[in-house]
Every structure is written in C-alpha cells, then in structure tokens.
Amino acid sequence: MSITAKIRANQPPARADVVPLRHWGRGVFAVVVAITVVVIVNSLATNPNIEWSIVGDYLFDHNILRGLRKTLEMTVLGTIFATALAVVIAVMRLSPSKIISGTAAAYAFFFRGIPLIVLLILIGNLGLFFKNFTVAIPFTDITFWSRPVRDVMTPFRASVLGLSLAGSGYMSEIVRGGLLAVGRGQHEAAKAIGLTSGRTLRYIVLPQALRVIVPPLGNELIAMLKASAIVSVIAGGDLLTVALGISGRNFRTIEMLIVATIWYLLVIVVLSIGQYFVERKVAER
C-alpha cells in the first residue's frame, strides 16, 4: 500500500464519535484515597478509647463556646492591630531615611525571628520583671499615669498584644511587597497633580497595593486563628485553653481536642469562603 492510500484508509467516516483519553492512574489514586479514608474513619469511629458521645456533649458546651468567642476576638483584634502596625512598618521601611528604615527593619527582624510561644510567655509574665506601667518623662519625677503591670496585662490583652506584634512582623513584608508593586509612574503622577506624600499613599498607593496585599492577608488571618491556640500557654482563655481545662477535669483529652479541632476547622471554612469573596471583589478591574 502506498503512503497516500494508507492515509486514505485511515481517514474517519464523516461523523465518527470521539473517545477521550482514559486516565487509569487517576482512577487508581481515587480508590487508594477512598480506602485510606474509610480505614481512618472506621478506626476513629469504632475506637473503644474515644467516646464520641462526649464530643457531642461538649461541642456546644457554653464554656467551649465562650473560649471560641475569645479565640475569634483575639484573632480579629490581632489581625486588625497587626495590619495597622504592618502598614506603618512597611511605609517606614521604604523611607529614604536610613534611620527610619533601619528601625523598621530591626522591628520586623525581631518579631519575625522570635518564636511566638516565647514572645507570649515573655509578655504574659511581664509582671515578673516590671512592677508598673508608667507614663512619665524619663529621668524626672514627673509622672502622668501609673498602674501595676498585673492589672493592665490580663492574659487576654497579653495574648492580643503577642499575636499583633508577631503578626505585624510578617505582614509588614506582605504590605511592603504590595507598596513596591505600585509603579514609580503612579507616584510621579500623584505628585504632578500636587498631592502630598500622605495623600498619595492614601488615595493612590494603598488602594492599588491592596490588590496584592489582600490575598496573602487572608492566609495571615487563618494563620492568626491557628496561632491563637498557642496562647493556651499563658492561659489566654481561648478555645484550646478551655478545652484543655475541661480535659484536666474529665480526663477525656482526645475528645476535647476533637471538639476544638471541629471548631477550628469550621471557622477556617467560613474564613476561606469570606476570603474567596473578598479576593474576587479586590481583583475587579
């Protein structure tokens, strides 16, 4: 058979059906995953050491719900303060003054470098090495305001402060990236119509930087939620603190951890949905 005849013989009829390529590997993978999930669920559900009825009893326990509320408050306050601080630090880092940008760099280095758990223990125990918080003119006797550290630095406030400081170190890098993403031409155009640098930041640079900043900030919010569990080391009163506290009395540690896990995952699902919509809104235009 000549080549042309071969091609002609291979030619499909005018209306042949199309069969897509079969991906056998995907099918195998799905089966493996399904079996794994069934095994894990089965071993948890039928495990004689886990009392599922206790999980159900405590899921809506009012102490647990109070802890959840504290966790949410800490996360939201921590994110707000951290973001505000991060913007200040990021703007300072971009200052032409070496002193200002150096101060901001040192701040970011310190709070990104120190483990959150260490920072929280330090702040939570501030009363051990400082007696009073004082507003005064240094090296004089003039004092405006003074309170014992133990009264001011409640576990909740210490938690929020620790989360804010640690978060702001990370977020300042995100914000800085966003600010740098706004081109020089935008700064010049704003200057050319007579805007001051403050107004340029507010009306021109930040709104455009937001598009770059918001998606990773959503991740930071979720990271903050998870990091808030660490405040249990200073008895911050959060979800994990409460769950562990209950387990200390009823000795059902795994069950209480499952209760906490369910709530953390639920909140993260809600946050992720919110993040999706915020990202879509910001990405417009």
Next chain:
Amino acid sequence: MTKEPMTDDAMTDPSTADPSTTDSAATPMVTLRGVCKHFGHHQVLYDVDLTVPRGETLCIIGPSGSGKSTMLRCINHLEDISAGQVCVDGNLIGYRLRSDGRLHELHHRRAAEQRLGIGMVFQHFNLFPHMTALENVTLGPIKAKGVAKSEIEPYARQLLERVGLGDKVTAYPSQLSGGQQQRVAIARAMAMRPPLILFDEPTSALDPELVGEVLDVMKDLARTGGITLIVVTHEMGFAREVADRVIFMDAGRIVEEGTPAEVLGDPQHARTRSFLSAVLH
C-alpha cells in the same frame, strides 16, 4: 469614533488670540538659570538657561539621553537640581532663598503646593488604574486643591468632552486605548487650571495610528492660547505646525533655538542637522 476637538475659532493666530503673549512687561512663565543636574557622577544638564514667555508653545527636541526629559522634570521639581535655579511664574521652584544667601530645599508639602499650578502629561500616561476617567480628572482638584466635588465635576465632564471622551466618563483606564488614556491624562492636567503644562514625550508610547488624536488635542490647547505648553517630543510635524519656538538639546546643553522654520528648516549647527536628517530622512 473620537470627536475632532479642534474648533474653528481656535484656529486663529495664537499671538492675536492671547493678549498676554504680547505683554512684554509680564514676568516670563518659566526661567531656568544655570541649571545643572547630576545623577551620581554622571552629569545630565550643563548650565542650562531658558526663558519661556507666558502663553508660548515650546517644543524641545533632541536625541534620547540629551537631558530634555530631565530638564522638563526639573521645572516641577520631580527632579531636584544640583545647581542653578528654576522659576515658574516668578516663584523659585523647590527651593527658598534664605538670608544666608543659599537655596534651601522646600518641605515636600510646599513643593506639592507649587505643583498645583504646573500640569504634567507623561509618556506612559500614568492614569490611576483604580479610578474612572472622571475620578482621575477630579482627584487633583478635590484632594489637592480642596475644591468641592459638585463644583469640579461639571468642569471635568466638560474637559473630557473637549478631549473627545464625553462618552468615556465612567470607563476605567484598562478599558481605554492608549490614545484615549493620554487624552484623559491631558484632561487631568487641565482640571487643575494650570497656567503651564509640561508634556514629556506624550505620543512616544502610542501606536502610530493613535498619535494623531492626542496631537489634535494638544494643537487645540496650543491654539486656544492662555496656557504655556512645554512639549518634549519627537513629532517634528507637530513642532513645525504648532510650536512658537523650538529648542534642540544635545548632551545636556541647549544647542540651538529659534522658530520652527529656523531650527527645523535651516539648522545652523552640524549636530542639529545630523539629528534632523536622521529623524526626518
């Protein structure tokens, strides 16, 4: 289709249309005296002297790297200068003469105030992408000058109408062609009602078929008169047609200046001749 912004009454001779150009007693719009500019060890402007009378349309031509854009950017203090002085409307720009006889750089807030009276149009338009055409035009008057929104909006719409974009008021820059964006940028500069507008190669980043619509708007501006225009450009046809005066710059110096006919038609310097023959061929 874009509208032709030129009107018949705008076609009159600029010298008769604007009385201020004939007023020799008026302070010049722009004066540069002995302006030098260094970037590190690299000097880009050498002792530049320049006087631009009120209402003049001045075109600056020259090879790239000749310092034309830098000189333009010194006029509104986007670049600080290394020596010399720049005056706009009789006011020292970017600096203040103190009793010690030296020039002290102004606080950036004061420099921002000075820019209120100096419009600028950039090569790459630099529209604010998160704002509509109308918001781009009204931002300066509202946020920098403190004009009420209700007061500036009708004027801004009028300006967009004048540059042929009356139907694009609510469009975002990404929805506009390069030529349309540059016309919005011109409207944005005009919204501040400046007596002086600087154009930094306004058509160099445009597709060739879009150059004309931007030049038409600029011609309209030049012929209406009243505003001093300083245009860094490679458009020799535009310079010949609209400029009152043309300056040729090379290697940080003003080499030649005169009417378009003199500089473009009968250049005296060899450097000008070789540049023009390369550009016009």
